[in-house]
Amino acid sequence: MRFVPLFLLLAPLALAAPAQNAPTRTEKRASSVLPYNVANPGPTPSFVPPADAIILPLAQVVILVGATTGSLTSTLTDALNNLLKGTNGVLGSITSGTPLCGLFQSCPPSNPPPPPTLPTCLNSTYTEQQINSLFSYGGANTTVYLCPGAILSLSAPIQFTAPNQTLTTRLTVLQALSSDNYATIRTVNPNQACAIYTVDPGRDYAKVSQIKVDGNRPALGYLARGLALMEMGGTNTGQVVDKVIAFEPRAWSTLHIIEGNNLSCEGAVVTNSQFGPAGSDTSCTPNDQFNPNGPCPGGLWADGISLACRNAYVARNTIIDATDGQIVIFQSPGSTVESNTIITRNRQALGGINSVDYYPFGGGFTGTRVSSNQFLTQGPAMMKIGIAIGPLAWSDVNNTRTFDGEWSGNTFSSSGSGYFGYGMAMAGHQNGLAMNNKFQNAAFGGIVTGSCHAGLPDVGPLYYNQYTTPGAQLTGSWVAGGAFDFTICRGPGPVTKPNVNTQ
């Protein structure tokens, strides 16, 4: 029986009820229903949304108002206002961040004790409970600030609650120059994989910037059927991930931009960020990692970015050592994926950029453009394929076709002991456009394993399956590779084509 790797053929979906505006946690709910009928779900997790967030009593978080931008109409500031009216009404001094008395203590008429200074950011003593409470009470437009260099331990995901909410580190202009100053949020609960969850309806323009997100897998291990470390997008428009460093997810992906109810995710932006390392490659030479009975079976790999959102923009990110697809594009019609750097160093990657899935948008890469990305194999680990286009390039699924899209102007290079199996392969894909993809000192190698099917071409830069790619427009040194499939069956092995350069 042929082995069919299905790990990337699935993208889960949140089905959620409409949002309500109450700060109590009734404002959303999602089911674990998958969006399509999948015969063999494999190890890809079904989408089980996190439990409702714990919201602390207002009195416990109101003192943290300086760590947010609670607007004057928000629950949080109203509550603070009311609280203060009942004491001595020093709201002005609070909102300007100056010392206060009268919040939880009265101000004596003379000789006052030194008043506490309200924190302007959340330091390492706080958790997701304060963050979630500030988002919940603060409502739309709330920014929650973490302190520079703080490390916050999360026992549950951070959940956004309303439009235009932002999680970031409060940095001076100078501090912002170094990511060393970014606060870290780290999952510490053995039963939790997800650190940030902004998927449910009513979270338009959620933004995460200038923080580090640590999935903590080396300490906590793999979590079967877990969510991605960051679950964003969903039934929302314009969510943003900028200048984020996210690594070691415990389950299948680092950042998942999920398609949302009725495929309604729109215009997510992922820029200037770094993802990986992610997942385990569990490979050994000359083992076949698709053989579950082999000495080093695979399956515990993870994506860097898993993109399933229309008209998204993914640019200037660096993905290092993500072991499944470093970027997986679930069609995401109308999206641009450009100027990213995809690096394989110490963990074998199955794919650099994958455009191989049929679901959830039914195979259409219409308007999706993958250009000016740089693929670097620095060694010793192998990148099995730089860009895979079409289901047959990745698997042996020959009864569906993906279609449309453009993959142009990308470059592929190797250094040190690094190498690719293949540069780009197109198979099972109609009307694809691929021009001006260049190889500069690229090395190719690896061996055929027991999982490979007959007809696999030799390692090398550009192959298409001429029987399954009607309408392809290809410029450059593309080679008709025959009726091949499942290019990632190759295992690590010697470099047989060093220093390949093409126009």
Ligand SMILES: *[C@@H]1O[C@H](CO)[C@@H](O)[C@H](O)[C@H]1NC(C)=O
């Ligand atoms: C964290 O901030 C609180 C004030 O919110 C302060 O009392 C505490 O000392 C700080 N802890 C650390 C480790 O900085």
Ligand SMILES: *[C@@H]1O[C@H](CO)[C@@H](O)[C@H](O)[C@H]1NC(C)=O
């Ligand atoms: C959020 O900010 C925008 C302007 O940036 C404003 O139009 C909107 O009314 C604000 N929403 C709330 C709930 O304050």
Ligand SMILES: *[C@@H]1O[C@H](CO)[C@@H](O)[C@H](O)[C@H]1NC(C)=O
């Ligand atoms: C979110 O921000 C946008 C743009 O500033 C604004 O138009 C919109 O009203 C805001 N949404 C809410 C609920 O405040």
Ligand SMILES: *[C@@H]1O[C@H](CO)[C@@H](O)[C@H](O)[C@H]1NC(C)=O
């Ligand atoms: C999806 O769209 C259909 C038709 O517009 C609508 O009836 C249905 O309620 C929507 N489903 C969800 C989960 O929003």
Ligand SMILES: *[C@@H]1O[C@H](CO)[C@@H](O)[C@H](O)[C@H]1NC(C)=O
């Ligand atoms: C896939 O199907 C096509 C016919 O649509 C056939 O020509 C080809 O041999 C099949 N297998 C592969 C690996 O291309």
